[in-house]
Amino acid sequence: xxxxxxxxxxxxxxxxxxxxxxxxxxxxxxxxxxxxxxxxxxxxxxxxxxxxxxxxxxxxxxxxxxxxxxxxxxxxxxxxxxxxxxxxxxxxxxxxxxxxxxxxxxxxxxxxxxxxxxxxxxxxxxx
Amino acid sequence: xxxxxxxxxxxxxxxxxxxxxxxxxxxxxxxxxxxxxxxxxxxxxxxxxxxxxxxxxxxxxxxxxxxxxxxxxxxxxxxxxxxxxxxxxxxxxxxxxxxxxxxxxxxxxxxxxxxxxxxxxxxxxxxxxxxxxxxxxxxxxxxxxxxxxxxxxxxxxxxxxxxxxxxxxxxxxxxxxxxxxxxxxxxxxxxxxxxxxxxxxxxxxxxxxxxxxxxxxxxxxxxxxxxxxxxxxxxxxxxxxxxxxxxxxxxxxxxxxxxxxxxxxxxxxxxxxxxxxxxxxxxxxx
Numbered sequence: 001x002x003x004x005x006x007x008x009x010x011x012x013x014x015x016x017x018x019x020x021x022x023x024x025x026x027x028x029x030x031x032x033x034x035x036x037x038x039x040x041x042x043x044x045x046x047x048x049x050x051x052x053x054x055x056x057x058x059x060x061x062x063x064x065x066x067x068x069x070x071x072x073x074x075x076x077x078x079x080x081x082x083x084x085x086x087x088x089x090x091x092x093x094x095x096x097x098x099x100x101x102x103x104x105x106x107x108x109x110x111x112x113x114x115x116x117x118x119x120x121x122x123x124x125x126x127x
Numbered sequence: 128x129x130x131x132x133x134x135x136x137x138x139x140x141x142x143x144x145x146x147x148x149x150x151x152x153x154x155x156x157x158x159x160x161x162x163x164x165x166x167x168x169x170x171x172x173x174x175x176x177x178x179x180x181x182x183x184x185x186x187x188x189x190x191x192x193x194x195x196x197x198x199x200x201x202x203x204x205x206x207x208x209x210x211x212x213x214x215x216x217x218x219x220x221x222x223x224x225x226x227x228x229x230x231x232x233x234x235x236x237x238x239x240x241x242x243x244x245x246x247x248x249x250x251x252x253x254x255x256x257x258x259x260x261x262x263x264x265x266x267x268x269x270x271x272x273x274x275x276x277x278x279x280x281x282x283x284x285x286x287x288x289x290x291x292x293x294x295x296x297x298x299x300x301x302x303x304x305x306x307x308x309x310x311x312x313x314x315x316x317x318x319x320x321x322x323x324x325x326x327x328x329x330x331x332x333x334x335x336x337x338x339x340x341x342x343x344x345x346x347x348x349x350x351x352x353x354x355x356x357x358x359x360x361x362x363x364x365x366x367x368x369x370x371x372x373x374x375x376x377x378x379x380x381x382x383x384x385x386x387x388x389x390x391x392x393x394x395x396x397x398x399x400x401x402x403x404x405x406x407x408x409x410x411x412x413x
Contacts, residue, residue, distance in 0.1 A: 003321065008348065008397035010341060011321055038303045045295045046321040047158055048303055050341070 003044055011046060015054030020063060023074050024082045030074045034064060046083075129155035129177065131204070131276055131308070135185035138171055145171045147332040148185070153308055155190075155275065159401075160323035160340070161312040164408050168332045169312045170209065173280050176207040189276065202232060204276040207269035209284065211261065215254040219264055222253065226268055238271035241297065245290060258285035269331035270297060278310040282316070291315075295322060320400040330408050340400065347403045348384060351377040352393035358384075360393060379406045 001018045003011055019034060028034045037055060041048040055072060063078045063087045075081075102112050131153040138146040146168045153159055163169045174180045176187050178194060178201075187194040194200045213222055219242070227233040242249050245263045247256075256264060266282045283291045299322065302309060311319055326333045326343060334341075348366075350360055357376040368379040379398060387393050398406075 005317070005320060005399055006397060008395070010345065012341070038300070041303065042296050042299050044321070045292070045299065047324050047340075048299065049324055050321065096250075 001040070001044060003046065008092055012050050012053040014056070015040065015044075015046070015051055016057040019054070019058060023063060023078055024086075026079075028074050030076050030078055032074055034072050034074060036071050046092065129190045129240070131387045132188040133172070133176075133185075134188060136172065136175060136182045136187070137184040138168075138175065138182050138204065144332050146175075146182070149329070149332070149334055150185075151327060151334050151337050153310055153327075154213070154307050155402075157324045158302065158309045158322060159311065160316070160319055161278075161310050161329075162316060162326060162404060163312075163329040167329050167408075168330060170280055172295070172329070173206050173208065173278055173312065176204060176278065177208070179206075203274055204278065205230075205269055205272045205274045206278040207265050207282060208278075208280040210234070211253070211265075212386055213253055213265075218252050219247065219256075220249040220251055221366050223249070223268070223271075226272075230272055230274075231275040233268075234271045234273060238267055241267045241270055244293060244297070259287065259290065262286055263290065266294060270301060273305070274307070276308045276310070277310070280312045281314070282311065283313065283315060291318065295319075298322070316401040316404055317399060327398070328404065328407065335407060343403065344397070344400065346383070347379070347381050347398040348378055349379050349396045349398050349402075350393055351375060351396070352391070356391060356393050360387070360391075367403075368409065379403075 001015075001022075003014050005011070007014075019028075023034070035043075037048050037051040040046070040051045044051075055064065059066065059072075061081070062075055062124075063081060064072045065075050067073050072090050098112070129132060133149055133151050133153075136146050137144070149168075149172065156168050161169055161173075165265045171180070175182050176189075176194065178196065181195065189200045189203050192199060193203075214225075217225070220239075223235050223238045224235075226238075227235045228347065239249065241247075242264075245260075245267065247263050247267065253261065253264065262282065262284050263286065266279065269277055269279060269282075283294060286294065295318070298309065311323065313319055323340055325337065325339050327337045350357055353374060354376040357378050359379065364380045364385075365382045366378050367381050370377040370379075379402070381403075384395065387395070
C-alpha cells in the first residue's frame with residue numbers, strides 16, 4: 001500500500017482504492033479478514049479516523065462488512081461487484097482521456113483504432 | 128462537551144504583543160497540528176495552557192474548569208516542551224520515579240518500555256544525553272502519562288528519521304488504544320500532515336485558520352499555465368500566492384474549483400499542507 005500526498009485525491013479515497021485493488025487482485029480473498037484501521041494507520045502514519053473513513057466507503061459499497069468483535073471482512077461477491085463498477089467507470093477513466101489527448105495530438109479515429117488493434121496483436125504475440 | 132477552551136487570551140512582552148485576543152478550542156479526542164512560524168506565539172500559548180506563565184487577559188478553560196493556578200488541571204494536561212524543565216543531573220530512571228510521584232496517571236512501566244524501544248539508557252544522567260536523546264526522554268515521559276490532553280512542542284527536535292518514525296508509530300498506537308487529545312506543534316509539517324485531523328494555524332499572535340486537514344487540502348490548489356489564462360481564471364478567486372517560471376504562471380488558490388474553460392491550457396494540481404502553510408504565512412514574513 002502506498003499513499004501519495006501530492007496528488008489531488010483525498011487520502012481516505014486513496015486508502016479505499018488501494019484496499020479495493022488488493023481485494024480485486026485476490027490479496028484479501030472473499031470472506032477473509034482485511035487489516036485493521038490500527039494496522040493501516042500505524043504502517044502508513046495516517047490518522048485512524050481517515051483510515052476508517054476510507055473503510056466506510058467500502059462498507060457502503062458492500063465490498064467489506066464488519067464482523068462484530070472480529071474486524072472487517074471481505075464480502076462474498078465483492079470481486080464481481082468491483083469488476084462491474086470498474087467496467088462502468090472504464091469509459092470515463094480511460095476512453096475519455098484517451099480521446100482528449102488524441103485530439104490534442106490531431107490523431108484521427110482510424111489511427112486510434114489501428115493503435116488499439118496493434119496493442120491487441122502485440123499482446124497476443126507476447127503471450 | 129470536553130475541550131480546552133482558549134478565551135480571549137492576550138499576552139504582551141515588553142512592547143511586543145505575543146498573543147492578541149486569541150480564541151479557539153481544542154476538542155477532546157482529536158489529533159491537532161498546531162502550526163505557526165518562528166515567533167508566531169505557539170510556545171507562549173502552550174506555556175499559558177500549562178500554567179507556566181500567565182496571560183495578561185483572557186482565560187484557558189479545560190473541561191469546564193478554569194485552568195489558572197488550579198492544581199486540578201495538572202492531571203488533565205501535560206506539555207512536553209522544547210525547554211528543559213528537568214533536573215539535568217538526575218539519572219533517567221530517577222527522573223521517571225520523580226514524575227510518578229508528581230503525576231498519579233504516570234505509567235512507569237510504560238516509560239521503561241518505551242525507553243527500551245528507543246534504546247534510551249536509563250542509567251545515564253539527563254545532561255549526559257545527546258540532544259536527540261534528551262528529546263526522546265521528554266517524549267517518553269509524555270507518552271507514558273495517561274492524561275486526556277497532551278501537548279508536544281517540537282517533539283522530534285534532533286531525532287533521526289528512524290526515531291521520528293518510531294515516535295509517530297507509538298503515538299498512533301497509543302491513540303488507537305486510548306483516544307485522547309494530542310496537540311503537536313512542529314515545523315516538520317509534511318511528516319505530520321496525515322497524522323493530524325485538524326490544523327490550527329497561528330501567525331503574528333492571531334489565529335489565521337482552524338480547519339480539518341481534509342477540508343483544507345480539498346480547498347487549496349494550484350493553477351498553472353500561460354499568464355493571461357491564469358489571471359482570468361483567478362479573477363473571482365481567493366489567491367494566496369503566486370510563482371513564475373518564465374512565461375508560466377502558478378497561482379495558489381483557496382476555495383472552490385471552477386471548471387476549466389473549454390480549450391484551456393491550464394493545469395490544476397494539488398497543494399500539500401506545507402505549501403499551503405508557506406503561502407498563507409509568507410505575506411509580511413521575514
